[in-house]
Amino acid sequence: MKFHILTLFPEMLEHGLHQSILGKAAAKGKLSFHIVNIRDYTQDKHGKVDDYPYGGGAGMLIQAQPVYDAYQSLLRKPEKKMCITATETAEPVKKLRTIYVTPQGRTFTQDMAREFAREEELVFLCGHYEGIDERVLEEIVTDHVSIGDYVLTGGELPAMVMIDAIARLVPGVLHNGESAETETFHNHLLEYPQYSRPEVWHDKQVPEVLLSGNHKRIETWRLEQSMVRTRERRPDLYLQYQTKQKIIHTLAKQKRKYIHMMEQLARGMAHMVYQKDVNVLLQVEGSRSYAIYAESPAAAGMLMESLGGAGMLQQERFSLVTCQETIRELLQDQYGLKVKNVCYQACYTRKEMLRVSCRNIRRLTESDLPYIVSHYQDRDEAYLQQRIRAGALFGICKDGEEQLSGFIGLHEEGDMGMLYVESKHRRQGLAASLESWLINDQLKRGEIPYCQIEEGNDAVVGLQKKLGLYLCQEPMWKLFFG
Numbered sequence: 001m002k003f004h005i006l007t008l009f010p011e012m013l014e015h016g017l018h019q020s021i022l023g024k025a026a027a028k029g030k031l032s033f034h035i036v037n038i039r040d041y042t043q044d045k046h047g048k049v050d051d052y053p054y055g056g057g058a059g060m061l062i063q064a065q066p067v068y069d070a071y072q073s074l075l076r077k078p079e080k081k082m083c084i085t086a087t088e089t090a091e092p093v094k095k096l097r098t099i100y101v102t103p104q105g106r107t108f109t110q111d112m113a114r115e116f117a118r119e120e121e122l123v124f125l126c127g128h129y130e131g132i133d134e135r136v137l138e139e140i141v142t143d144h145v146s147i148g149d150y151v152l153t154g155g156e157l158p159a160m161v162m163i164d165a166i167a168r169l170v171p172g173v174l175h176n177g178e179s180a181e182t183e184t185f186h187n188h189l190l191e192y193p194q195y196s197r198p199e200v201w202h203d204k205q206v207p208e209v210l211l212s213g214n215h216k217r218i219e220t221w222r223l224e225q226s227m228v229r230t231r232e233r234r235p236d237l238y239l240q241y242q243t244k245q246k247i248i249h250t251l252a253k254q255k256r257k258y259i260h261m262m263e264q265l266a267r268g269m270a271h272m273v274y275q276k277d278v279n280v281l282l283q284v285e286g287s288r289s290y291a292i293y294a295e296s297p298a299a300a301g302m303l304m305e306s307l308g309g310a311g312m313l314q315q316e317r318f319s320l321v322t323c324q325e326t327i328r329e330l331l332q333d334q335y336g337l338k339v340k341n342v343c344y345q346a347c348y349t350r351k352e353m354l355r356v357s358c359r360n361i362r363r364l365t366e367s368d369l370p371y372i373v374s375h376y377q378d379r380d381e382a383y384l385q386q387r388i389r390a391g392a393l394f395g396i397c398k399d400g401e402e403q404l405s406g407f408i409g410l411h412e413e414g415d416m417g418m419l420y421v422e423s424k425h426r427r428q429g430l431a432a433s434l435e436s437w438l439i440n441d442q443l444k445r446g447e448i449p450y451c452q453i454e455e456g457n458d459a460v461v462g463l464q465k466k467l468g469l470y471l472c473q474e475p476m477w478k479l480f481f482g
């Protein structure tokens with residue numbers, strides 16, 4: 001991922017960003033930092049970039065021209081010829097997502113970090129003094145973002161805070177082999193207390209349970225500690241946690257039917273856009289994918305209205321899932337949604353790991369994208385690339401071979417899918433190996449694996465039964481505007 005930073009104080013960022021984990025990731029080519037000194041672009045012969053604000057007031061403003069020209073320098077095509085005429089140089093080729101770092105912006109959160117981490121390139125514009133001429137902000141800025149309700153002397157420190165939070169979500173930056181999607185900070189609980197050697201320090205003993213080697217007990221203790229800590233230190237978060245637990249508890253009464261929403265909540269990969277009692281509208285982070293559960297059509301209508309009514313939804317080109325027939329009717333009749341497909345959920349609720357006969361399975365990288373695109377036509381290239389970047393697509397090679405024979409993945413909504421095995425390699429257990437491997441991988445993270453099977457896809461139903469997944473007999477509908 002490439003970060004461009006427009007600043008008047010490049011040294012602040014050069015030193016800060018090339019240390020520790022980010023520095024190592026940059027050396028490995030996983031990240032790159034392009035720091036641009038706004039002053040290099042001023043047309044003022046004394047190098048001045050600021051002036052007094054019209055209408056009076058304290059301090060100086062950064063002028064529009066140097067900021068605009070510094071930004072334009074990011075858009076120019078790489079120069080091919082040694083000698084170029086003035087008319088050939090300044091041609092913009094694309095618009096970049098540009099974050100103006102300002103106390104007047106939306107407050108930065110982990111969800112926003114996750115969303116920005118999906119971009120290939122990001123621009124950070126750091127202000128100083130009293131700010132920047134509004135006219136250039138109107139032309140280049142796509143997002144105004146703050147790091148909190150306090151005022152700092154400039155945007156460089158906030159930019160570094162945001163870059164750090166975004167960069168660690170880029171696959172390959174952290175070493176733990178986990179995909180960025182399994183992060184669960186936003187699970188509404190603070191982390192439990194941690195201890196290291198020695199066992200006794202200042203007469204304080206490490207809690208006995210942590211020395212027991214009993215993983216189940218340790219997990220329970222950690223969850224309790226997280227709850228106590230969150231209740232004491234962040235009652236606001238604790239309230240959200242309790243609400244979420246109440247909804248999961250309600251959905252769990254019909255687990256096979258609502259496994260998608262339960263898992264999206266439990267994995268922390270969706271947030272409640274609107275919620276009243278146990279009626280809830282979920283949005284998968286960073287996507288246009290929603291799911292709804294309501295105790296009555298009236299409650300569903302209220303959730304939909306909170307979202308802004310049909311016009312707003314249409315604009316968003318979103319998709320919405322429901323497992324309730326009366327709600328599906330309401331969505332069709334009142335909001336003009338159309339059914340895209342009808343599916344049946346299947347989930348693996350057992351705890352035992354499955355046997356994987358072919359273990360030659362690896363996480364796919366962008367160099368595998370052409371293979372995936374040429375063999376899988378159900379989703380477009382941008383989506384498949386996004387799944388690879390999220391570390392959520394896995395390929396299989398037959399034992400002793402290096403060429404891919406098939407693949408499987410996790411959709412952005414959390415369900416298993418995109419299962420494909422080349423026809424010449426079918427009936428050799430590769431699909432079963434891929435799915436068993438993916439199920440085991442999710443079990444290790446404490447998740448309940450599930451998938452959604454399109455009506456009439458008997459081959460896939462057969463595989464799910466063979467692997468021990470339970471099939472829900474009631475349908476789910478995927479709706480969209482179109």
Ligand code: ADE
Binds near residue numbers: 101102147150152158
């Ligand atoms: N610039 C000055 N203060 C800031 C803040 N709190 N967040 C983002 N940018 C800033």
